[in-house]
Every structure is written in structure tokens, then in C-alpha cells.
Amino acid sequence: MKKAYADIPEGQIHYRIEGSGEPILLLHASVSSSDEYAKVIPFLSKKYCAIAMDFPGNGNSDPAPHAYTVEEHARTVVSFMDTLGIKKAILVGQHIGAKMAVEIAVKQPQRVSKLILSNIGFYPEPEEGLGTVIDPPNYTGLVEIKADGSHVMEWWRRSSCWGHPLDVVEESFLEKVRAGPRGEEMHWAGEAYDPRPKLPLIKCPTQVISATRDVFSIVQETVHKLIPGSTLTVIENGPIDIDRVWPKEFAEAILGFLNKSS
């Protein structure tokens, strides 16, 4: 796997790339980076050209010029595809990354051949009877840099609250330090975007992946029903951050769908 930069009009986008063939573009979750797909890519790159980019303000990409919305992030993804000369790609998105993928599939359907939405979220109203999505306490509040270094421990707390193995905690902590105090802008953009009105407009073959221990697992059935002809793949006992924590199972779910729908 190689790392590289692409110069797009908005700045420099950092990405990881491996393999050749049909492009499959992997979009990461909030306050994260392409690193979350580092263990997924080797499974996909046997058959595809797997590319994972860092959104502006995350990982090693340039900061966003202002707090980007989901729509603005989606635009940078298309700019990135333009720079790499990719006309059409399979899009994979995790959490907020799946919202960018929906946005592109609906607004620029000619750029998306297939869509894979992993644990895409929304916050249901009580009357919908789906239950409540419970984020950990103070999970997405602003963290400022403090002279005593306590902000570092706050980022560590947020990274370790899912009970992941230590190396995964360290990776996800590093993402928060890299993104810095502006990092949470991406979470806020995700919270402000309700994908439900867009889902019925999706025209390409779509897979909805649900990891049953993900906080958004309760809404996946609804997502699936809203997307005409979509495939729902449930990964029993699958954790949040499934692409980092269960890379093999995650990649197998995707490859299973791509094989069947081709």
C-alpha cells in the first residue's frame, strides 16, 4: 500500500492506494482518516484499485477552509476523483463517510457505479419506535488545547470509550490529535445531515451494512427499506468501527455483495 497526495482546488488531499482494476473509493468516519481502512485495503486490492482518502481537516489532508458540511465534503470527493482521473467508482462509506457517498450518488449518479453504506446514521424521533441512538457522554464537544495537557487525556477518553484493543485506541487517538480542536466539526456536520430524504433517490446497486453492536444498528432496517432494491447485510455482534476492528469480516461482506451484483 502506498500513501500519496493529490492536489485538488481546495488543497492537498492525502490518500492510500493499492491494487489495479475498477476503482473502489473508501470514505472514512468522523475525526478519523484513511488509516481506518489500512487493514481492509489488502483484501480489496486483490481485485480492485482500492483508494482511501482523508477528508479535509482529518488525517494528513489540508484543513478545510471553514467548517464543511456533508455536501461540501462530498464536493471535495468529486474533485479528488477528477484529479485522479476517476470517472466512476464504487463508493464505500463508514458512518459520516456514508453520508458523503449518498450525497454523491444522488447528485452525481454518473460518478457512482455501486454504493456500500456501512452503519450510516440518523437520530430517530421517539414516535418512530426505533429506540434511541446513545452516544457516549460528551463525545463530540469542542476540545481546546490546554497548558497542562489535559486535552490529550480527553481525546484518549473518547478514543478508549468503545473498549477497543489498545492498538486501535492508539490509532483512533492519533486521529484526534492530528485533527486538533477543529476535528469535531466533522461530527457536527454529520449530526446536521439527515440522509432519509435522499435515500429513495439512489439509483445504483446499494448495500447496507449493519454491525449489530454499532450505535446506529437500530436504524439500518429503515435505511434498507428507504433505498429501492438495496441489499441488507447484517454482521452479527459486529463492533462499532467495524472496518478497523473486524477488517476481514468487513471486506468479505463488501466482496460478497460486489461479486453477487456484478
Place this chain on the structure above:
Amino acid sequence: MKRAYADIPEGQIFYRFEGNGEPVLLLHAGVTSSDEYKKVIPFLSKTYRAIAPDFLGNGDSDPAPFAYDIIDHARTMVHLLDSLGIKKAAVVGQHVGGKIGLEMAVTWPERVSKLVLSSPNYPEAEEEKSFKDPPNFMGRVELQKDGSHLMEWWRRSALWGHPLDITNDRTLEYVKAGPRGEEIHWAGGAYDPRPKLPLVKCPTLVFSATHDPFCSMAETVHKLTPGSKLIILENGPIDIDRLWPKEFAEVVLNFLNDPGSEK
């Protein structure tokens, strides 16, 4: 300023670059990264092609395949020049970066046009030590479940009394380098530049700042390097390239523009 990766036989080297003209390679100190030169580069890039890489195992470069010594790191820098199609460059090195630059100048003299050693140091006998490292500054730090390793990295970053943003940048570098980060400090500590200095053939500037703990060694380094220039900046801090980027760049530019070699 742009960021990029170069593919060398040992892996991927991350670097920052800006400007055109004669290439100037900027080599960072121990457990830091090219980030330390980000405010220096804009001064140099007006007239030079400034390139600041991350050593393997530091910043965003790939990890070193094993604990590298100074010569291993110097070799990767020559491979970086190869990969960028650069035959010869001026080399500027801060602390351990100066040792790596020195090794390049001595082992690959055809690749180094001019050399700047910023606060170089050498191992002193215990009884004559002019500088003692801060307590437990270079011990290995293991990841801990409670995150206490982060406070240790914060402590090491904060003990120089730098502004908060610089302390935070330094901590990020420790986190990126991880438990293996200190290997480059150990490599620096194990390398005595004194036998190599008389072999330097290119114009050389020895440069230090009075608040750098290694300042007192600059005179000896200067005397051992034939025809070298010596500049000491009064009241200049440690990490001078981060803290006084303008003054640092001026000293480097004056020397590069007019190395005044007596050789």
C-alpha cells in the same frame, strides 16, 4: 508549501517542499519531523528549492525496518536525493539531523555542496558534562491502557517552556513516532561526530544559540571542521528553527548565498 511522499528502497519518505533553484535539504532533530521547519521554509523558498523530509520512524514517513544508526539514516537521505533526481544539495541539520548531514558530507561528499550544523553535539565524559539531559528524557515509553504514556510525552514536550502550540506539535510527533520513537535519540547519542569533522571538504557553517544546551560544544566542532564558519546567536533558544524561524533562516541564507569557503 506542498507535502508529498518519495518512494525509496527502504519505504516511503514524507517531505514538505517549496520553491525552485539550488536544493536545500533540511534535516530535523530527534523524535520530531519536517514540521519543525514549516516556518523556516517560506524564507528559504524565495531563492532556493527547500525540501524537508521526515526520517524513517518519525513524522509521517514509514517506520524504519530496525533501529537505525546515523549512517542508516544518512543513506536514506541519499536515496531520497536519488528519488528526487537531485545530484547535489546544501544540507542543513538540527541536532541529530546535523549528525546525519555530517555523515552524508563525509561518506557521500559528491552529494553535499554546503553543510550547516545547527547546535551539533558530541558525547561528553560523565565528569566533564556541560549539559545534563532532563530527567528520563530518552527512555522508552510504552503504550498504557489508561493513556498515561500520553502525559509522559506531553511532559517531555512541555519541559522546554515553549509556547502551547509548539508543545502540542511536539506531542503529536511523539505520538506519531510511538514507543520506537526514542531510537533516533539513542542513535544520535551513540554517534561521536568528532573523528568525522576533519574529513569534511565542503563549506561548513557551525551554528548555535546561547540557550541551546549544546551551545558550549559549537566551538570545538568549529575547530575540528577545517575552514568552517562559527555563528552563535545571543539568547537564541533550543529548537531555534521552530521558535526563531526568521533569525534561523537569515543565518542559513547568509551562509548559502556567500559560504566564503577558504578551501
